[in-house]
Amino acid sequence: MNFFEKMFNRNPYPSDQIINFNIFAQLVGCMNWKCKHISIAVTDFPDMVHVELLSIPYDLLKIEKEVEALKKLGFDDFYQLINDIFKKGNIDPIDVEQFSRSKYDFNFLIIKFRAPNGTKEKAGAKYFDYSFIVRLCSKNNSPENNAFRMYYHKGFLSSYTLLFAKANWIGISATSSKGTKALIANLEKVMTAICAHTGIQLPNEIKKEQQVSYLAEKPLLSNFERAIN
Numbered sequence: 145m146n147f148f149e150k151m152f153n154r155n156p157y158p159s160d161q162i163i164n165f166n167i168f169a170q171l172v173g174c175m176n177w178k179c180k181h182i183s184i185a186v187t188d189f190p191d192m193v194h195v196e197l198l199s200i201p202y203d204l205l206k207i208e209k210e211v212e213a214l215k216k217l218g219f220d221d222f223y224q225l226i227n228d229i230f231k232k233g234n235i236d237p238i239d240v241e242q243f244s245r246s247k248y249d250f251n252f253l254i255i256k257f258r259a260p261n262g263t264k265e266k267a268g269a270k271y272f273d274y275s276f277i278v279r280l281c282s283k284n285n286s287p288e289n290n291a292f293r294m295y296y297h298k299g300f301l302s303s304y305t306l307l308f309a310k311a312n313w314i315g316i317s318a319t320s321s322k323g324t325k326a327l328i329a330n331l332e333k334v335m336t337a338i339c340a341h342t343g344i345q346l347p348n349e350i351k352k353e354q355q356v357s358y359l360a361e362k363p364l365l366s367n368f369e370r371a372i373n
Contacts, residue, residue, distance in 0.1 A: 233293030253278035
């Protein structure tokens with residue numbers, strides 16, 4: 145079975161932006177082949193950025209606290225959790241019984257980082273924590289309609305299951321709020337660093353300002369320095 149799922153709407157993310165299907169698809173392929181966890185330093189970011197390729201339910205079934213969190217949320221299995229996040233992103237639901245029998249795993253990209261405060265929100269806060277979930281999808285497996293869905297949660301959670309339950313769908317549009325635009329700008333920096341680290345080549349149509357590498361040798365601050373300030 146193809147790893148793409150049916151969806152209702154076309155990709156809302158412009159192809160000339162670094163946040164697009166092709167870049168995410170290359171990253172999934174790279175991590176699936178080489179390493180399912182990447183930690184990198186990004187310019188102006190205080191801590192390491194973490195990227196994971198999570199296969200559900202396989203990766204979570206092995207972790208007791210994830211199974212317990214699933215039960216507390218009222219789900220019978222992880223396929224129901226997948227349907228819950230698919231619903232948020234307007235992706236067609238899967239047949240839980242069918243996939244339970246086949247034990248099929250769904251891949252999700254998880255991106256976590258602490259970013260500078262790019263808005264006047266909470267003026268006293270220098271940094272905010274963010275967790276992103278990315279799911280590749282398409283309409284009827286059509287290459288012309290390749291797309292993805294992106295979700296985020298403000299903060300870090302100790303459980304992937306809770307992250308999936310609390311994360312909300314996020315889109316990019318001209319009417320996006322200042323907070324959303326600042327958040328996306330930080331994610332774009334992270335993606336340029338990830339591409340530089342993994343060797344993913346950016347297509348020519350990607351805007352020049354997004355082709356700058358933000359890959360750094362080390363984080364801006366150590367945990368100890370931040371703790372004593």
